[in-house]
Amino acid sequence: MEFKDLEIFQMVAEKGTITEAAKEFSYVQSNITSRIQKLETELNTPLFNRHRRGMSLTPEGKKLLAYSKKILLLTDEMKKAVQSNQEPSGKLDIGTVETVIHLPKLLSTYIKKYKNVDLSLYTGVTETLEKEVLNHKLDGAFVTQSNFHPDLISHEVFQEELVLISDMRATTLEELKEEPVLCFSEGCGYRARLKAWFKDQDATPHKVMEFGTLETILRSVAEGLGISFVPKSVVTHMEQSKLIQCHTLPDQYSKIKTVFIRRADIFLTSTIEKFIETIEANPQ
Structure with a gap:
């Protein structure tokens, strides 16, 4: 055989x-x-x-x-x-949630230094990416901090502040609870945080609309379709341009960490080892 x-x-x-x-x-x-x-x-x-x-x-x-x-x-x-002592090379399959605004800088730093690595990037929600890392379909992934499977190791990347965003109409948090919620599919860490806030307010979203891309969510919020819960760093430019307004929620819902996960039992090749070093050398 x-x-x-x-x-x-x-x-x-x-x-x-x-x-x-x-x-x-x-x-x-x-x-x-x-x-x-x-x-x-x-x-x-x-x-x-x-x-x-x-x-x-x-x-x-x-x-x-x-x-x-x-x-x-x-x-x-x-x-x-x-081959562990060799220069990083070959395929490196990385997953990420869509809202990691600092990711282009990390990837650019890594690829410019290790030109023989063939890096591919896949997007998804935290729950899906966790499963794909566990099933060896991805070498690692940038996801929202969670209670991960014990076979996974996480490396902290940075901390984000999530904000509730809406269009420019004058409104209160109480009124925003009545708006449709625009979000990614189930398994998204941001969606889970917003769901927890609604629950603790003894409220339930009247309508939930799922979208596949962050850009579509942001444009839809600006047009008054509904509200969403996203990292403040990805909407600062829209807030400054007065396309949307941001609403702060308490820390237990808004403070969130982005981490890089990988399987604990895999051999750390120079390719993935140098990738982790690049992450840790670029604090945000």
């Missing part, structure tokens, strides 16, 4: 068809088919159910998938360990 056989097996399991797996590896379909058949022969068991829509894992295939993921992750870690 070769590592490549397991990689091909995992890709077919993920894509569900020989055709899609062949595209990912730039192989001919017959090559993928023969490698799967070879693996099934070696293990003396069928790994896939073949049907018109593609292929699905048999119970034995599901067992092998769990083991193959562990084997390939360990293999990857082994390669990184023996």
